[in-house]
Amino acid sequence: MNRFALLLALLSSAAASHAADLSIQVDGVRGDGGAVRVALFDSADRFLKRPLQVASAAVGATLEFKGLAAGQYAVSVYHDANDNGKLDQNMMGIPVEATGFSNNALGNMGPPTFEAARIDLSAEGSAIRVTLH
Amino acid sequence: MDRRSFLHAGAAFGALALAPAVRADEATYQRFYAALARDPSLAVYANQANSQEGDAAVKGRLPRDLRGTFYRNGPGRFELGGERYHHWFDGDGFAQAWTVADGQVRHRGRFVETQRYRDESAAGQFLYPSFGTLVTRRGVRDNDTMNAANTNLLPYDGRLYALWEGGSATELDPESLATRGVKTWSIDLRAMPFSAHPKLDPQGGMWNFGTLPGANRLALYQIGARGQVLRTGLIPVPQLALVHDFVVSSKHLIFVVPPYDLQNDAGLSFADRHRWAGSGNGARPARVIVVAKDTLALRQVFELPPQMVFHFGNAWEDGDCTRFDVVLHEGDALAEVGSVMRGEHTPPRSRTVQVTLDYASGQARTDRLFGTSEFPRVMPQVAMARHRRLALLGASGASPDLWLDSVNLVDTDSGKVDGYAFGAGWQVEEHVLVPRRNARSETDGYLVGVAQDLRAGVTVMTVFDAAGVKDGPVALARLPYRAPHCFHGNFLAA
Numbered sequence: 001m002n003r004f005a006l007l008l009a010l011l012s013s014a015a016a017s018h019a020a021d022l023s024i025q026v027d028g029v030r031g032d033g034g035a036v037r038v039a040l041f042d043s044a045d046r047f048l049k050r051p052l053q054v055a056s057a058a059v060g061a062t063l064e065f066k067g068l069a070a071g072q073y074a075v076s077v078y079h080d081a082n083d084n085g086k087l088d089q090n091m092m093g094i095p096v097e098a099t100g101f102s103n104n105a106l107g108n109m110g111p112p113t114f115e116a117a118r119i120d121l122s123a124e125g126s127a128i129r130v131t132l133h
Numbered sequence: 134m135d136r137r138s139f140l141h142a143g144a145a146f147g148a149l150a151l152a153p154a155v156r157a158d159e160a161t162y163q164r165f166y167a168a169l170a171r172d173p174s175l176a177v178y179a180n181q182a183n184s185q186e187g188d189a190a191v192k193g194r195l196p197r198d199l200r201g202t203f204y205r206n207g208p209g210r211f212e213l214g215g216e217r218y219h220h221w222f223d224g225d226g227f228a229q230a231w232t233v234a235d236g237q238v239r240h241r242g243r244f245v246e247t248q249r250y251r252d253e254s255a256a257g258q259f260l261y262p263s264f265g266t267l268v269t270r271r272g273v274r275d276n277d278t279m280n281a282a283n284t285n286l287l288p289y290d291g292r293l294y295a296l297w298e299g300g301s302a303t304e305l306d307p308e309s310l311a312t313r314g315v316k317t318w319s320i321d322l323r324a325m326p327f328s329a330h331p332k333l334d335p336q337g338g339m340w341n342f343g344t345l346p347g348a349n350r351l352a353l354y355q356i357g358a359r360g361q362v363l364r365t366g367l368i369p370v371p372q373l374a375l376v377h378d379f380v381v382s383s384k385h386l387i388f389v390v391p392p393y394d395l396q397n398d399a400g401l402s403f404a405d406r407h408r409w410a411g412s413g414n415g416a417r418p419a420r421v422i423v424v425a426k427d428t429l430a431l432r433q434v435f436e437l438p439p440q441m442v443f444h445f446g447n448a449w450e451d452g453d454c455t456r457f458d459v460v461l462h463e464g465d466a467l468a469e470v471g472s473v474m475r476g477e478h479t480p481p482r483s484r485t486v487q488v489t490l491d492y493a494s495g496q497a498r499t500d501r502l503f504g505t506s507e508f509p510r511v512m513p514q515v516a517m518a519r520h521r522r523l524a525l526l527g528a529s530g531a532s533p534d535l536w537l538d539s540v541n542l543v544d545t546d547s548g549k550v551d552g553y554a555f556g557a558g559w560q561v562e563e564h565v566l567v568p569r570r571n572a573r574s575e576t577d578g579y580l581v582g583v584a585q586d587l588r589a590g591v592t593v594m595t596v597f598d599a600a601g602v603k604d605g606p607v608a609l610a611r612l613p614y615r616a617p618h619c620f621h622g623n624f625l626a627a
Contacts, residue, residue, distance in 0.1 A: 081320075088321065091352050091367050092345055094275045096323035106272025108262075116272075133274050 019067040021125040026077055028132040029098065032059045034081040040065050041074050044114035048076060056080075074117035075102045077130045098132035161475050162217035168476020174587035177560055178473045180217075181209035181227055181617045185242035189594060189610035195236050196607065198569055199579055199596060202307075203231040205563075205622030206286035206295055209244060211474065214258035220265020220404050220471035225250045226283035226295050226303075227617045228310045231583075231594050231610070234627065238594055238610035242617070245282040245295045245303050246312035264298075265404035265471050275324040276300040276345060277315060284329030285621035289339065290360050296329035298377065299345060307625075318354070319362045325352055329621065330378040330444075335514050338363065340381050340426075342388070346403050347395055349373045351422070353386065353429055366429030370422060374407055375467060380445035380457045381517050385432065386424040387457055387490075389442040392417035393467070409465035411439025421490065421497055423455070435490055435497035441466040446485075446509035446545075449519045455490045458523050458545065460507055461499075480535040481505055485525055487545060502543055503527060503550065505535050508563040508621075512575045512599075521546055522575040522599075526561050529554035536560050540580060540595070542602050551602040560585040560618075566599060567624045576600040581624055585615070592616040 026036050036059055039051035046052075052073075055063045059079070078087045079098040088096050102119045105112035119128060169175045208224025211217055218224060226245035231238055244250055252271070253260050260271040261279045273279055280300035287294045287302075294302040294316060301324060302316040317323045326343030333339045337358035344351050351373070353366035374393035379386060392411040410417045419442065421435035443466075446458030462483045469479035485506045486499040505528040511520045523543045528535035531554060538559050541552035555561055564582030572578050580597040594610040 090321055090323060090325050091365070092325060092348055092350070094324045096320055099274070106274060108269065108273055109275060112272060 020070050020121050020123050022065045022068055022073065022075075022119075022121055023125075023127045024063045024065075024075060024077070024102075025127070025129045026059075026063070026079075026100070026132060027129055028100070029059050029079050031081060034059065034079060034083040036061075036063065036077060037080050038063045038075050038077045040068075041076070041114065042071065047074060047114035047117075048111055068121060070121050070123045072118050073102070073121055074105075074114050074119065075128075075130065076111065076117070077101070077132060079132055100130040100132040102128055102130060104131050158219075159215055159217075161219055162212060162215060164475040165217055166476075172476070173590070174558075174560070175473070175476050176590055176615060177585050177587065177618050178211070178221065178476075179615075180212040181242075184244070185229075185240065185614065185616060187240050187612055187614060189231075189238040189240055189612050191236065191238055191608055191610050193596075193606060193608035195233065195238070195596065195610075196579065196598075199567065199581070200234050201232075201567075201624055201626040202288075203233065203565075203581055203594065203622060203624045204286040204288055204293065205229045205231070205583065205619040206245075206282075206284060207617055207619030207621075208281065208283040209242075209617040210250070213253060216259060217474060218259075218263060218266045219402070219474055220263075221473050222283070222404070222471065223263035223266050223281065223474075224283055225253075225281055226297070228286050228295055228305055229616060229619060229622075230310060233594075233610075240594075240612055240616065241310060243310040245305065247280050247282050247303060248278060248315075249280060262402065265402050265474075267400070267402040267405075276326060277324045280315075283620070285623075287331065287623055288625040289333075290358060292360070296327065296331070298329050299326045299343070300324065302327050318356060318360065322354075322362065322365070327354065328376075328378070331356075332379070332381040333513060333516060334381075335516055335518075340386060342376075342379055342386070344373060344376055346406070347397070351376065351388065351424075353424065364429060366424075368422070368424055368429075368431055370420075372417075377443045378445050380448040380459070381426075382448035382450050382455050382457070383517050384426055384450055385448065385455055386426060387445075387448055387455065388422040388424075389437065389445075389459060390420045390422060391441045391467075392419055392439045404467060404471060407465075407467055411441075412464070421488070423490065433490075433492055433495070435495065437461075437488070437497050437499065444507065444509055446523045447511040447516055447520045449517070451489075451519075453492055455492075456487055457490075458485060458487050458502065458509055460485045460509060460525075478534050478536070480533075481507065481528065481537075483507060485509060485523070485543070502545060502548060503541065505537075506541070507537060510563070510565050512566045512568050512572070512578065514568055514572065515575060520575065522566075524564055524566050524580055526564065527552065527554075529556060531556040537562075540564050540582065540597060540602060542576070542580060542599060553597065553602050553605050555584055558586070558588045560587055562619055563621055564595070564597075565622065565624050567626070570626075583616075583619065585618065586611070590615050 209227025448457035
């Protein structure tokens with residue numbers, strides 16, 4: 001990150017006092033059974049470990065996190081097709097239910113980094129789309 | 134795992150992660166074309182760009198009772214955006230069908246439209262890692278993102294599957310070869326590695342296995358005749374490296390794990406992470422892993438001298454022993470077969486043996502069947518039971534570099550060989566045994582394959598009578614063009 005970008009990042013975190021809404025539209029879901037589940041993370045340390053908030057909705061509905069501080073976030077999403085409350089995996093530990101991340105970020109044989117999935121939420125809020133694979 | 138921590142488990146398979154790097158290079162491209170200018174026969178490993186369709190000119194007499202489609206698969210696209218893959222196993226699958234009927238042979242070839250093929254075609258450059266070339270221009274969700282569907286073409290239960298080694302089967306239309314999509318045998322098997330060498334049970338159904346880099350586990354599958362998943366299993370195998378094929382008897386699933394150390398170096402391709410551990414200080418043996426079919430549990434582990442293995446023939450139970458045919462390669466054959474991508478051919482150092490596993494003594498004995506060879510096959514009706522004939526490609530020695538140029542049917546009891554050498558100017562591909570209807574013996578049928586006529590630069594389908602291979606092909610069906618070199622295929626009788 002160059003110094004100008006760093007300055008912008010500092011400014012945006014300094015402005016993190018206003019409440020912002022984040023809405024998430026999920027694409028690429030096959031079938032209409034089960035639920036779409038989203039977890040919201042606010043740091044690399046907590047990414048995929050300790051979500052700030054979680055939300056679930058029927059397939060097709062838009063998910064929303066309200067009243068967030070402006071700042072940096074990442075979301076992970078999966079289609080809980082059999083509605084058992086967990087992300088099912090195959091024998092080798094690979095998710096068999098569709099998954100996706102903010103920025104439609106991809107990892108390498110695993111989830112992406114927080115940095116790759118990071119979105120900057122301004123005080124005005126934001127609407128994002130995540131495609132599941 | 135509860136929903137709060139979902140995707141945390143991804144860290145487990147994230148251990149297989151690759152670092153950002155691009156290593157598909159223009160140097161391989163330039164070296165290949167310089168070598169091709171010196172030796173036009175290297176065109177066998179040239180890039181294929183488009184679909185193919187044509188009639189073959191038949192010389193000789195096609196047997197009236199040989200009717201059906203010879204399905205084959207191999208890597209076709211090696212180059213994109215001025216870059217060329219490093220390893221032969223990397224190219225995108227190019228499915229081929231030779232249809233034999235009424236004295237005529239028609240050929241069709243078409244790329245398997247995997248996600249990788251579609252994405253990279255759209256981008257105009259390689260994006261994803263492949264077996265021997267590390268490309269990380271775009272992230273991968275799982276192993277199926279990298280699936281090249283380039284190793285075998287299997288007709289099964291009225292459907293057709295393009296098989297790879299480290300991911301799902303890809304279903305194709307049996308007529309047009311158009312891609313239908315990724316095959317998921319059951320939802321919990323999504324993205325599971327389904328090897329390119331399933332073994333068809335003459336009684337119905339098939340067995341297969343799969344593994345992933347660094348997984349140190351072999352997944353086992355028993356699939357029913359209608360494609361239903363009957364049983365699955367998971368066998369832990371420490372220091373597991375590439376396992377390409379296996380062999381099945383009436384009672385056992387048998388694997389040979391060659392001595393490779395898998396380097397945990399994210400800057401290397403999967404192939405380059407394999408470090409040969411079969412020579413020098415601390416040399417390790419090859420391990421024969423025997424799994425009982427009835428329990429899907431490990432039964433016994435045997436040791437063989439350090440050798441590389443790609444392919445097996447057949448296995449059968451002989452009293453308290455199991456016997457099987459396997460092609461053993463000296464040294465790091467994995468890297469050597471890849472070098473043709475830069476136009477360098479390393480003469481193979483292989484031999485085919487029959488291995489006898491003696492459970493009481495714990496000893497594995499090898500008896501030589503044939504010298505330099507590859508691509509073993511048996512008649513389908515004797516699979517998993519006592520067999521007496523093994524089809525093999527050999528190197529007659531007519532070409533100093535030991536290109537595979539001969540077709541052989543080996544009597545596994547006596548060691549006698551019924552063989553035919555095409556000789557210099559030819560490169561022979563896998564030949565499969567096709568029984569006549571109600572065949573009464575293992576020579577009651579045909580040996581059908583493909584050979585590359587290197588001088589003419591065209592591809593030829595061959596038909597031998599399995600009872601007289603030495604008499605030469607009874608028919609040759611010559612295409613007006615060169616079709617990409619395949620790895621494996623299967624003949625589906627009409």
